[in-house]
Amino acid sequence: MNYLDEFKKFLSSHYLSTGVRLTFGAVIPSLIFHHFGILSEMIAFPLGTLLIGSTDNPGPFHRRRNALMIAILACFAVACITGFLRHVHFIVFAEIIVFGLFFSLIGVYGNRANSIGLIAMLVFVFNIDDHLSGDAVLRNALIFSAGGIWYLLLFLIIQTLRPYLLIQQLLGENFVELGKLLSIKAGYYFAKPKYDDLFTQMIHQQVILRENHETLREIIFKTRELVTESTNKSRILMLMFLDSIDLFERILNSQQNYANLHRAFDDTKVLRLFGTYITWLAGDIQQIGLAIQSGFPSHSRHDLDEAYNKCQSAFERTRRDRMTHENMEDYIMLRQILNSLQDITERIKKLHRATTYDASLSKDYHVDFGVDNFIPKQEYQPQTLIDNLSLKSSHFRHALRVTLALLIGYTASLFFDFGHGYWILLTVVTIMKPAFSITKQRNLYRIAGTIIGAVSGFLILYFINDGTALFILMMVAMVLAYTFIKINYFVASISITLYVLLWFNILNPAHITAVLQDRVIDTVIGSVIAYFVSSYVLPVWEHSQINQYIKEAIKSNRKYFDTVAAKFAGRALDVNEMKINRKDAIIALANLSDNFQKMLSEPKRRQLKMEEYHQFVATSHMLTSYIASLSTYAQNNAHTGYAVEFELMIRQIDRQFQAAADVLGGTIQGNLDITRESLPQNQKLIELLNTRKKQIKEIGIELSAQSPERKALSELKTINGLFELISTITIDEIKILQKIVATKG
Structure with a gap:
């Protein structure tokens, strides 16, 4: 896919729409509060919008709605408990143990529960800092919850106006990734293929597609409007998803003994011709994905029938000139590839037509299988949590590591003057993951991103004095931060650091230099703690x-x-x-x-x-x-x-x-x-x-x-x-x- 297509995919992705939704959800009330001169007193409102909104992972409407409501209630309770008791240090230590274990361990219930646990831990960390007065604890907890409720209302409004938006975004992305898989497959047909590299790429791509399919299955088969109360658009979306699964299987089952193919046909043009045609088909699948995301019909960039006929003619010509009774089995193998290409071509032509939402395609549509068998199962029984209270559980080991790292970080913040000591704990909470490999990667990205973001922020504040320009840059940084938070943590770390510095500059410009230093120092300390605890405390390899x-x-x-x-x-x-x-x-x-x-x-x-x-x-x-x-x-x-x-x-x-x-x-x-x-x-x-x-x-x-x-x-x-x-x-x-x-x- 070329860079223009990648940019189109980014613009219509659910990642960008999430970033924009969170940013405007936080900025609009902030502007209103700023206009009335109460932003500093109401700062918990946009913070509540950002944190509660971060738990809004893709999924069925009812699960997203329920998760947001649970997050609001959980964060309100944590804010009150932590705020009223934060001056009693031994109680804070007890809270770290209880909250650290519980909110890390609820990850056993899946990504949505894990997101709620993470946000609850962040609320805990924010509220153990002494920047709030004792009398304002309940007030700030209510303001924070109001910010979360504001995001919930925003979510409900968007869902009502655009009920199929998320499905189109995810389904389009699924086709784009499917096209990339077929493009990798095309590499086997060109001269001197690097088999190990191609295999590694295919494995990586299949992991991405598996995650996409699981999310889409849950959303599509749990959305009543698609399964029972279907409209023409919902039926077409369902059909396109089912076709994508069949197309994925068709691509998967086209595996051949490519070494034998090259041995038999490298001195002909037929394999290169097949490879070029497969690349065209891959491009068409990606175009279909972009069309689904944008809502516009897709069109093939090539005449697929003519291209297929050229492949067929090349095969027949080669067979006529070179096939004997001794090498007949090689041509049987080549014929099967041609049949597979024909099948994929017809599926792609049908999908191009589906992007027009032609009613005739869904006229006889009906769900003729038990959809429950295709939905990822997630049980929320208390016994699941109890069963994981064992060192044999990787989730429990992770919870112990997070808790210990928080205890170390909190102790360090008490004995040393780090300015914004709670940033150490924020770093620990956001970096540490059950898998060491992910923790290690996020550690490096967090440190590098924080340093680059801090330097960028310093240069921006040094050379730009215009308040409007700084505000626009802050909004851009916020959009990038919440767009890339789940797909590129390095970019997200740079953007988060940048917008936090610009935000502090708006609230208190006199102390921005100290904020810059504290941000870098606290992040490095938190990263070091996270790395050593992940490496040496009950690691799960x-x-x-x-x-x-x-x-x-x-x-x-x-x-x-x-x-x-x-x-x-x-x-x-x-x-x-x-x-x-x-x-x-x-x-x-x-x-x-x-x-x-x-x-x-x-x-x-x-x-x-x-x-x-x-x-x-x-x-x-x-x-x-x-x-x-x-x-x-x-x-x-x-x-x-x-x-x-x-x-x-x-x-x-x-x-x-x-x-x-x-x-x-x-x-x-x-x-x-x-x-x-x-x-x-x-x-x-x-x-x-x-x-x-x-x-x-x-x-x-x-x-x-x-x-x-x-x-x-x-x-x-x-x-x-x-x-x-x-x-x-x-x-x-x-x-x-x-x-x-x-x-x-």
Whole structure:
């Protein structure tokens, strides 16, 4: 995607709209208070708007609304308790322990609860500082809550006026990221592809798409207007989301043996032509995403039918000139790629039309599956919290680390004069995350961003004296801060520091130099505390959790395979069950990949068995792709005349899956006989393949192309090949797991 398209995506993203909403929600009342000369007394109002608004994560309307109301009540209670008792230091220590543990531990209930806990901790930190008088505690708590209520009203108004805005923004972003995935895929078709780099990029992109899909599923399937009270627009949005899932599977299942492809066709132009066309398709998918976000129809930048016909002509020409009975299987593989491109092309053409919201597309629309099975489950039972009160829980360990870091920071602020000592605690709360890799990254970004922001603020205040210009710059910094807070913490840190300094300059310009110094010093101290506590106090290293993610990947891939493969053994295919198992397999793969990526950011001494784990992640990716490819044929034509042959293969592969799980669980050690067993051969297919080769040899390619066996052979050969690849991959996983277990022992 070019820079113009990236800029368009940014302008229509929900990140920017969130930043603008929070900024104007805080600035508008501030201007009113400033006009009446009461801004300094009412400063808690815009602060309440910003903090309560920060808990407004994407999700279904009712969950967002409920989260905002809970945040308002929780923050009011924390502000009152903390404000009235902040002069009694031993009680503040007790509050740090209670609030630190509780508000960090509620992250077990998901991101929304985690956001409420984080904001409640920030309110606690603000109110233990002595900048408020004792008599003003209740008043300031009420003003803060009023700011939160103002944001809640703003949210309700926008939701009423633009009920589908968030869905369009997230769905558009989903298509943009999907286009990027296909663009990465195109890299395999050009000369001398860097397989490792492309694989790493694909894994990263799949993690992003998994997160997008989970958020969209929750919003779309929990929005009554889309599922039951649907309008034409809501039906089209639902259809586009479902099409995006199918398109993602289609891209995923186009995995090929690219080394063999290049060996067979590098001296022709056909692969480069395919790669160029795939890049065009990727660009079209991204254009569709931008159109959904902006609300305008999308149009293809190329004539896709003409481009596809060129690919098909190139394939037919190459086949006519070069195919023999010996290399026939290479052309079967190339034909399957061409079929996949045709399918993706038709889907993209349909999606272009969908961006016009043509009523005819949704005329016969209805939800024919149980949507509850596709929604991420989140339980809010108290027992969940109680069960996590153990050192075995990574959430509880994180809560202990946060609490200890806060105790150290608060003690330091009592014994040393840091000016704005509460900034130390703010740094600790915002930086520390359960994963060491994320804490480390945010630590670096926080320090670097604070220093750059402070220097930028000093230069701006030194060279610009115009109050209006400074106010505009402050608003721009606020928008950037709350736009990038969840996508680029480095930019957010720079922007937060800048707007805080400009804000302090408006309130009290005489002390701005001291504020600059305090901001940098307090941030560095807080970052140092956060780093050492995260590194040495009950750390949870990713290698201690990866085996659980591997177990889930094996389990979900097996369920996905069994559901799909059943059709080839003559049993009925439950499409809804297949889609659920597909979702679970992709989520398990993304979780495993994400865990491995976090391991790369940990200290070298903690990066155990990295080569073996990398190999397993790679094989899991290929395994899911091959099963997805198999599912395409299961939904179309399963060739039930070969049920006996396929049943033998299915049983063998199931035994291999079980062996992999047993090795990981420690119930099987040493060499396994199953790794030396060959997959049962499909004798009927071998006979058909020999017949086809004989036809080509005797009557030539042109005449034999009319043979009815050609298409059946092409599909059967591919299906059989997929079973063989799945078997080979599972055996490879068994061998990799044997190395992991042996090394662990």
